[in-house]
Amino acid sequence: AQSVSQHNHHVILSEAASLELGCNYSYGGTVNLFWYVQYPGQHLQLLLKYFSGDPLVKGIKGFEAEFIKSKFSFNLRKPSVQWSDTAEYFCAVSLYNNNDMRFGAGTRLTVKP
């Protein structure tokens, strides 16, 4: 069955530490990939997206993600996290030409000041 896996359920880091959140998917066709973030008490919002082209995608707030097709992965990275990055992060995948989007279970990030 098609699925999206986020292996880290809760990550705790100190400020200035580097971040990498894993995301793997099991769709077989051409995919569109997304990372969403939900800050405490706020709407779910788009962090970055990949449709085609350069597999290294830059997003808002210094985040980036790399699409590795051979590994079916789209990991999220940030070189140096801040306390304000504390949030829940969701990876999402949709098939090309299909509006049906599937989300991972989410990773809660806690950044200690």
Added chain:
Amino acid sequence: SQTIHQWPATLVQPVGSPLSLECTVEGTSNPNLYWYRQAAGRGLQLLFYSVGIGQISSEVPQNLSASRPQDRQFILSSKKLLLSDSGFYLCAWSGSGRYVNEQFFGPGTRLTVL
């Protein structure tokens, strides 16, 4: 600019009572509309999506139903709520057409069934 509204923001209902959650989108026409349920540690589960008025696709069998009476209005309903219907419900919209656009989410409704 486009905005998406959901109401109510919070709702406490007894088991067996009916439910109606409303979602409206402004600033766009013919959007695709979605209902999700967000559960802790389980991410977002797609419940329904709609590509047009009166067109509803259901993703999972459940106690809920959805309707789209107008282009930019999407309603989530139940005739008799169950305890297991408690959760956080999110409405989202995306652009229609050939290519997938990102989905934009509303503020959500926290439903507690007692």
